[in-house]
Amino acid sequence: MERLFGPFKMDTDFSDKEHSIRVELERNDLCFYRFIGGNASETQELRQQLQSLRERKPLLIGIFRFPFRFEGKRRQMTAREQYYIMRDYCDSVVFFESDGLMETIDPSTPIHEARIAFDTIEDRTINTLREMVDETGKINIDYQDIKTFIFRKRGPLFLHSIEGSSFDEPLKHLISTPYLPEDFTEAEQLIINIGYTRNVDMEAFRQINLRLNDLFDKAEIFKIGSYFIDEPGHRFKITLLVNGIEDPIAMPREVQKEAAIKYKGFMKRWQKLIEKDVR
Structure with a gap:
């Protein structure tokens, strides 16, 4: 049976911000959200986009790319926070290190060609997962x-x-x-x-x-x-x-504090429900 992925599509590329998002969504199917970390001005938008998608209850898979180390510690720290935001909202996250992607090309490759090469590797990952689900085999994975x-x-x-x-x-x-x-x-x-x-x-x-x-x-x-x-x-x-593999980086303290606050809020709501049932 033919399956369609993503009747709703959004593809924006803010190259001046080194930011690329692609959302491909079907209500009861796979949803991929792509994001390049490191730009602090995009953190709130990232949270809002993921929250919106989470409310639609698809199987949500994040594709997260860490910035190059040569881009500085500040961008690395921002990317760590953004990774855990994605980790919090998505059912699973596929992560790529830009430094590892860099090793797949010649250092003399023009910047615009390098970006295309990196996007292609991510595209291949997404498309292979689609093919695994869509192509009927002798022993099928659905x-x-x-x-x-x-x-x-x-x-x-x-x-x-x-x-x-x-x-x-x-x-x-x-x-x-x-x-x-x-x-x-x-x-x-x-x-x-x-x-x-x-x-x-x-x-x-x-x-x-x-x-x-x-x-x-x-x-x-x-x-x-x-x-x-x-x-x-x-x-x-x-x-x-x-x-079942490890996260590439440890959770920043700010994210740990936020997670603790969310957990306490959840427990308070849960306790109120229990007390209401007892009455």
């Missing part, structure tokens, strides 16, 4: 699987795909990229989706599964999906979705 997976381990989420024709090199080298979280293979929960062409045999399929299980030995395998790629040859595409 929207409800993703929702349950995220709700079990709310917090940072990451998705990565690898393609190849053999496992001649160590698997950790195949999945290595500069922008992956350092604890990617230390995840607590894992979804694997394996695509295979006509000539991939059962022995290759067995090796793929064994080596993935060995590499992610600490993770609970939530689901393994598979789908046929109707092309000749011996080629596979493996998509790994992990959660």
